[in-house]
Amino acid sequence: MAYVAVSGGEEAIEESIRLLEYYQNSAEGEIAVEAITNQLSLLVDRVMGEAGLYSRSYAALALRQCEGSVEEAVFLLRAYRSTLTRNYYTHAVDATNMRVIRRISAAFKDIKGGQLLGPSYDYTHRLIKFNGATQSPQDIRQTLFETLEAEQPEEIASCPRVSDELRSEGLIEQAAPDDQSPHDVTMHMLEFPTTRSARLQTLARADTGFVSGLAYSALRGFGQVHPTVGELRSGYVELYVSYLLDEQESVYLGEVLITEVEGFSPAHNKEQLKISVGYGAVFGRCETKAIAMAVIDNELNQDGPYPTQDEEFVLMHGDSLEMNGFISHLKLPHYVTFQSKLDAVRKTRLEGNKSHE
Amino acid sequence: MDKRRLTRILARADEKAVASLAASYREAHQPLVIKEPEKTLAMIKMREPVKQSLFYIGEVIVYEAVVEISGTHGVAACMCSGKESDALKVLNMAIIDAALNKGVFAEMHALLELERQQDDQLMKENALHLRTMVSFESLDQQAPSDLNAFKGGAK
């Protein structure tokens, strides 16, 4: 590929950056970072997931800096993250003990722990409120404060997994704990065939649109599975690391909000007659992505002709930075390459004209 | 009190509460900073339920600091919340840790009170969320919608 080194254009670039500032600030009203973390929290969740970096305020800051562009914000976060050391690896988080805010199952009506709707847009009427909310934000906050104050505290109990019930029946394979050290795609390139850990990590940080589109294609027939959401749970999981001065002790770092999905579908092993499970897990409340991830996990477990069953196809093309980076690199000067292509076309036309004379 | 419980209380507390807990030990013991508050990453390792295998879901930004009170070290690490006060909070957490390790920390009751308040707040939020629990009224008695229908027993 022939790239051309060009000089000049520094002034134009400076002016371009200045113009960008004008575009960003031409109207009154600077958005506070808190406004983005709170009122655009699902966008923040998406950016954190695709960057692979859980930091609400930095994701919000990045979004504000680039006019809300998800691809730019992901780039900013990944670039920042690459300047930091990584001194800790958490102890394995098991979301069975999640402090749920939402937890539903499409496979079963009555589940231990109940169907908890939580905060979701699934049950709202999709009507744009042209005059804003009926109550002002301050009033809503006041109501929330008063309601919380008056609430009777309820003991927090974790919900057992729906799939664990089926496991105890023998309907779902019960796997033994596999403590093999996970592959880290941020340190080592993907090699095929990959491991399960590489697959899950790659999908968790993949572009939401890509993952969703692939899953949709599988559901529409370009795939083998049409799973049922056995369980979707959104909530907080606690992070612990070893205490530096005594490995027997643990230190609490904080909580992160994640969404986990287990999708059930009949297994193809006719002899065994079990349910096979696909798994998805993402940062934040990105439910569609988590479900899509579970669909794809299930597809990748089967061999077949569909794109969603091709590991390399699925895992190599979903990374936001790589995908958007490669597409936008086409804007780089390709003068020489294109010139030679043009010359080839002209030459062919010339020869074609000559042969007609 | 083990480190797990201690750090959970301090991490969830606000910066001012942690600062006031650490204040007297700062004054009395002049802690030395071994490692200034600095950002680092923690890679989150998760256990997935299907194959019970481990994978990395992503990283989280964490502040950490190390101090020393007369030869005894104190260490703290805490998720970054994006506030400017994060660095100071983790430093104060490290001072409290050193004070505990040295055996001079005397405000257990304050920690327990903080914990009680924090748990209370979480339980109230939980109650708010539990309002969204569905209580079904089945229109069709025949529907095999109960997970426990397989077992044929009561819930």
Added chain:
Amino acid sequence: MKTSLSKKHDFDAVFDSQKVYRLVLEALSHPTKVVSIQEHANKLQGSNPAYLALAMTLLDNEVSFNTCENRQLSDEISSLTHATRTVVEEADFIFVSEAGDWVAVIEHAQCGSLANPHSSATVIVQNKQNSGAPLNQLTFRGPGIDARATVLVTQTVKEILELRDAQCYEYPQGIDLIFVSDEGALFAIPRLVSFDGASQADDSFSFPPFLQALRSLFEEPSKLKEVE
């Protein structure tokens, strides 16, 4: 982040470790050349500032180390770098003094594998200032040395090198040695550097100025500048 509390160490985790790294790299690339990390080691407090300076530069949470039973050093290194403590056989970095059990270290330090020769140990030996005991003249050959370099080393350094050779590592396996004095004078002998000649030096020899200066270096590292 600046705090109002006083810092124990002035060593900057970024800038000082960068400088120490460059010096160590120079030492490894030009075996037998002596560099000084004194300026940077002085910014660290503890039982062994030179070791700590090297630890801050070379170690992080992804590697393991061993300090040959020196618990205090081990604690210091652990809290500064998050590196994992482990046994000699598995350590990526081993800190041992001349007075310590370097025999066990050289005999058991991991030497990598044929496929991954780099997964070997780097052994950092602290040597004392020469107490006037006779030095040995050794001639070194290998990558980074122009043909040959003849230098004077203490008896212990010679014995360590001989024991290293006695392990008969199969190329490209091996261990890399870094020698540092408690005054911060450092030189390195990577695995492919070999030596011969073990004659005891005596004063009837007249050494060229370079070698004389080098000899005095082990006694007075402040003379480093003259060597350059």
